[in-house]
Amino acid sequence: MTRVFNFGAGPAVLPEAVLQQAAAEMLDWRGSGMSVMEMSHRGKEFMSIIAQAEADLRELMAVPANYKVLFMQGGAIGENAIIPLNLLGKNPKADYIDTGSWSGKSIKEASRYGDVHVAASSCRPEAKQGKYTTIPAVADWRVRKDAAYLHICGNETIDGVEYLQWPDMDALGLKGVPLFVDVSSHILSRPMDVSQFGLMYGGAQKNIGPAGLAVVIIREDLLEQAQAGCPSAFHYKTVAENGSMYNTPPTYSIYIAGLVFQWLKAQGGVAAMEAKNRAKAALLYDALDASGFYVNHVARECRSLMNVPFFLRDESLNDAFLEGAKARGFLQLKGHKSVGGMRASIYNAMSLEGVQALVGYLKEFEKSHG
Structure with a gap:
């Protein structure tokens, strides 16, 4: 497995x-x-x-x-x-x-x-x-x-x-x-x-x-x-x-x-976890901000370090995005039903490698569908 x-x-x-x-x-x-x-x-x-x-x-x-x-x-x-x-x-x-x-x-x-x-x-x-x-x-x-x-x-x-x-x-x-x-x-x-x-x-x-x-x-x-x-x-x-x-x-x-x-x-306690969490969040937000394909609406000064909602500008591609993510082992990226879009939760237990892999998929999907 x-x-x-x-x-x-x-x-x-x-x-x-x-x-x-x-x-x-x-x-x-x-x-x-x-x-x-x-x-x-x-x-x-x-x-x-x-x-x-x-x-x-x-x-x-x-x-x-x-x-x-x-x-x-x-x-x-x-x-x-x-x-x-x-x-x-x-x-x-x-x-x-x-x-x-x-x-x-x-x-x-x-x-x-x-x-x-x-x-x-x-x-x-x-x-x-x-x-x-x-x-x-x-x-x-x-x-x-x-x-x-x-x-x-x-x-x-x-x-x-x-x-x-x-x-x-x-x-x-x-x-x-x-x-x-x-x-x-x-x-x-x-x-x-x-x-x-x-x-x-x-x-x-x-x-x-x-x-x-x-x-x-x-x-x-x-x-x-x-x-x-x-x-x-x-x-x-x-x-x-x-x-x-x-x-x-x-x-x-x-x-x-x-x-x-x-x-x-x-792991070094809560301060050490904060450093890791900020690095993960920065990696993901930077990828979203650098793209014209995805958008995050939250004001920069209060963007969550744990939960990152984002939308595809062309929402007709949502199903294809989720299917591709699942095929690559990225699960539960669908946003909450009340807001739609996508959401990546990157809690303490989510590794930097996991976020790096997700960013790689975001770029791959944009390249093939943009």
């Missing part, structure tokens, strides 16, 4: 070394005589796995001591409801910045649980391609100073828009409003100062591991804000007090995440 180059947005490519280790440990985890899938989540074997995973994540992200790391279920979409359930109990007001499809989902879901205000939006509803191509100028944000929190999506997986610089809440006169960020698709891709945020969260299936796990990093002083109807299994304070063991956690997903964390440390 030949491994393909998987450019899928999620579930996404995993490091081959991680898959090999998981395969080797599938039937017998380190002499225990059983698979991680079979272990009691309260047994000493799994307890050591989850403890090491949390320690490694804290090290990789330099998580301060006054933040809790929670391993939860429901993915980022689940957190869209879990966050307001946990944070709008004392103050129902929450502000959101709309920068793409995932921001929109967050806003829609949160609106069911509180007074949600869209403080800024970059949507261009008239656009045929690329309705979201930038981040609204911070000077134009209209954030309520008495909001319980301000929510942003750090990287829009579908639209390819990323905050490469975080908003300065103090400069905005919003020192008392904690900043929340969905980091599902770019967590661990570059250093992020956790202390800038009240809460960070993300689904695992893009840059951490398999689907089924959500990671939440929350400042301790925010654990006492839940609504009365917040389910116990999703109550951050309850989950924190029980070490993510109030109910059975997604044990195998946590195990794989732990292997990914160890792999990242072996």
